[in-house]
Amino acid sequence: MENRTxxxxxTPGCVEKHPKGTKARILLSSVFGxxxxxxxxxxxxxxxxxxxxxxxxxxxxxxSLRMFHRSWGIxxxxxxxxxxxxxxxxxxxxxxxxxxxxxxxxxxxxxxIIINVxxxxxxxxxxxxxxxxxxxxxxxxxxxxxxxEKLIDADHIVRGEGVSWMRRYLGEDEDAPIKHPPxxxxxxxxxxxxxxxxxxxxxxxxxxxxxxxxxxxxFCTTSAxxxxxxxxxxxxxxxxxxxxVMQQMENELKVNSFFVxxxxxxxxxxxxxxxxxxxxxAHKSWTMSVFASANAIRKYTMQELVELGVSWLWxxxxxxxxxxxxxNGTDTRDLTRELREHGIRVQGSTIIGLEHHTPDNIxxxxxxAVSHGTDFHQFMLYTPVPGTPxxxxxxxxxxxxxxxxxxxxHGQFKFNFKxxxxxxxDSKRFLDWAFWRDFEMNGPSLxxxxxxxxxxxKRYKDWPDTRVRERFTREMHRLSGIYxxxxxxxxYQFRKVNSEVSEQIRALRTEFRQESGIISRAMPAVLxxxxxxxxxxxxxxLAQGKTYEPPTILERTNWMEA
Ligand code: B12
Ligand code: SF4
Numbered sequence: 413m414e415n416r417t418x419x420x421x422x423t424p425g426c427v428e429k430h431p432k433g434t435k436a437r438i439l440l441s442s443v444f445g446x447x448x449x450x451x452x453x454x455x456x457x458x459x460x461x462x463x464x465x466x467x468x469x470x471x472x473x474x475x476s477l478r479m480f481h482r483s484w485g486i487x488x489x490x491x492x493x494x495x496x497x498x499x500x501x502x503x504x505x506x507x508x509x510x511x512x513x514x515x516x517x518x519x520x521x522x523x524x525i526i527i528n529v530x531x532x533x534x535x536x537x538x539x540x541x542x543x544x545x546x547x548x549x550x551x552x553x554x555x556x557x558x559x560x561e562k563l564i565d566a567d568h569i570v571r572g573e574g575v576s577w578m579r580r581y582l583g584e585d586e587d588a589p590i591k592h593p594p595x596x597x598x599x600x601x602x603x604x605x606x607x608x609x610x611x612x613x614x615x616x617x618x619x620x621x622x623x624x625x626x627x628x629x630x631f632c633t634t635s636a637x638x639x640x641x642x643x644x645x646x647x648x649x650x651x652x653x654x655x656x657v658m659q660q661m662e663n664e665l666k667v668n669s670f671f672v673x674x675x676x677x678x679x680x681x682x683x684x685x686x687x688x689x690x691x692x693x694a695h696k697s698w699t700m701s702v703f704a705s706a707n708a709i710r711k712y713t714m715q716e717l718v719e720l721g722v723s724w725l726w727x728x729x730x731x732x733x734x735x736x737x738x739x740n741g742t743d744t745r746d747l748t749r750e751l752r753e754h755g756i757r758v759q760g761s762t763i764i765g766l767e768h769h770t771p772d773n774i775x776x777x778x779x780x781a782v783s784h785g786t787d788f789h790q791f792m793l794y795t796p797v798p799g800t801p802x803x804x805x806x807x808x809x810x811x812x813x814x815x816x817x818x819x820x821x822h823g824q825f826k827f828n829f830k831x832x833x834x835x836x837x838d839s840k841r842f843l844d845w846a847f848w849r850d851f852e853m854n855g856p857s858l859x860x861x862x863x864x865x866x867x868x869x870k871r872y873k874d875w876p877d878t879r880v881r882e883r884f885t886r887e888m889h890r891l892s893g894i895y896x897x898x899x900x901x902x903x904y905q906f907r908k909v910n911s912e913v914s915e916q917i918r919a920l921r922t923e924f925r926q927e928s929g930i931i932s933r934a935m936p937a938v939l940x941x942x943x944x945x946x947x948x949x950x951x952x953x954l955a956q957g958k959t960y961e962p963p964t965i966l967e968r969t970n971w972m973e974a
Contacts, residue, residue: 556799605950651686755868
């Protein structure tokens with residue numbers, strides 16, 4: 413705290429306008445990397461900055477889908493303030509230090525989740541040293557840690573929604589409409605040992621209609637962080653507003669597919685159906701990847717989902733015995749099968765270590781999860797995370813384990829609480845086995861998504877609604893040759909894991925051949941062996957410990973050199 417002038421608003425949570433208002437220079441940064449390695453700041457090799465390889469396809473070796481996602485929270489804040497603002501994403505410590513010393517920042521905002529609290533502490537220390545007059549604002553899920561004020565040296569600790577907070581801090585109208593930044597959903601995508609080319613429009617745009625979820629499941633950190641049961645923050649209330657935003661992204665990013673970052677998009681049926689009306693009227697053949705709970709999905713017919721362009725759905729399967737209202741008596745196996753038959757890729761999500769799990773029944777429950785045959789499957793340990801009702805309950809029952817580093821509380825390592833029947837060590841064994849079992853029984857996710865695409869294409873290629881027809885035709889034309897070639901390599905490579913699945917891959921390849929045009933039909937002869945070679949090369953690299961890191965990105969808005 414050396415040379416800082418005392419600030420009247422240094423009480424965490426108290427929002428007082430910054431003296432410079434919208435003239436204040438802001439630096440918004442995510443926590444520093446590298447991420448996929450073990451270090452004293454909390455990086456962990458099992459916790460890379462990747463969605464799929466971290467928590468979905470991590471047992472799939474060279475078939476694992478690798479990609480990075482930007483830090484959308486700070487991008488959203490940047491787009492909604494009129495002050496000069498820099499976003500620094502995935503910096504190294506050197507990048508962060510350089511930016512702090514090259515420019516005089518009045519406000520330094522750091523965004524983080526709980527596991528990265530050690531990095532936040534270090535970044536606050538760096539700001540105090542390198543830019544003493546800057547006010548430090550820390551936001552994001554890290555602020556749910558009890559006693560965070562004592563762990564880090566920040567002037568403001570912002571819990572919950574950040575755009576309105578920052579606007580208030582700068583003296584701007586916090587209720588002004590939200591401006592959606594153009595966000596390309598993923599970058600540096602890699603699979604089977606090759607990096608996919610990054611063409612404008614080839615990757616979906618991320619749309620963020622809301623934060624939080626009103627369902628309020630007891631373990632859910634995003635729901636709790638934005639108000640808990642019955643509450644959430646809507647950025648775009650109506651289907652009309654959403655349509656306008658999507659149209660704007662379509663123009664700016666030249667996309668026709670969208671990754672909708674809303675915890676339970678389909679729950680708001682009125683909004684979704686109005687969006688569909690607008691899409692129909694404007695003849696938009698868009699595709700959408702959405703999160704939705706089973707009870708919300710059941711509010712729609714398959715036809716409505718397909719017309720809406722839902723092509724990828726992330727849903728919690730949990731255990732039928734867990735009693736979560738979001739499942740509401742739904743047979744999730746029937747539902748996921750039906751969705752896939754309509755060309756909708758399903759990403760299931762299953763929790764390992766629920767209260768009723770025991771070493772005797774957990775294998776059966778994992779087998780049940782795997783039997784859904786979803787295109788992707790995320791497994792996560794039941795984890796009481798600070799800020800959630802579950803954490804509160806476990807703490808009151810004295811069941812939280814002491815001395816578990818925050819960096820290890822993320823659901824992909826070991827329990828952080830005392831489970832009635834499963835030990836901490838066994839929790840990891842069951843989790844790892846679940847990932848492996850899903851891979852072994854169902855094959856690479858790339859095979860599964862191509863199977864779902866083909867099912868959708870066969871069902872909808874002659875559909876009367878041209879928007880729907882166009883969508884499947886577009887994907888089939890773009891991908892059939894590539895999928896057939898990948899299937900060729902997968903069939904060969906997967907023989908050593910499960911010969912039965914390898915046979916199924918072969919059968920699918922034959923079907924693709926029948927449905928493809930001449931060029932796509934010829935492709936596997938050349939591309940197949942090449943992909944097999946890159947796949948095997950990637951396996952060797954991974955065995956030698958190869959990891960991937962996101963690139964550092966710097967973006968300035970409203971900027972004028974001082
Ligand atoms: C995209 C994403 C990722 C991306 C990373 C993006 C990145 N660049 O960091 C990937 C896929 C790599 C990822 C990885 C992980 N993630 Co993640 N991720 C998400 C996801 C799906 C979306 C985040 C998002 O953009 N939301 C929309 C934006 C608008 O909301 P927001 O980020 O919360 O920001 C708002 C406020 O928090 C606040 N705010 C945020 N930052 C700041 C900064 C300032 C200065 C201020 C004032 C305000 C502020 O204002 C914003 C606007 O309101 C969330 C779930 C969710 N629905 O949010 C999980 C989530 C954030 N991830 C989570 C976890 C646990 C992980 C992993 C540990 C995975 C794992 N093993 O389980 C890894 C960690 C990787 C690592 N080494 O750091 C948890 C965090 C739990 C917690 N309480 O800390 C979440 C909430 C998922 C969950 N429900 O469990 N993740
Ligand atoms: S339905 Fe999903 S997002 Fe909503 S509270 Fe439950 S776990 Fe969280």
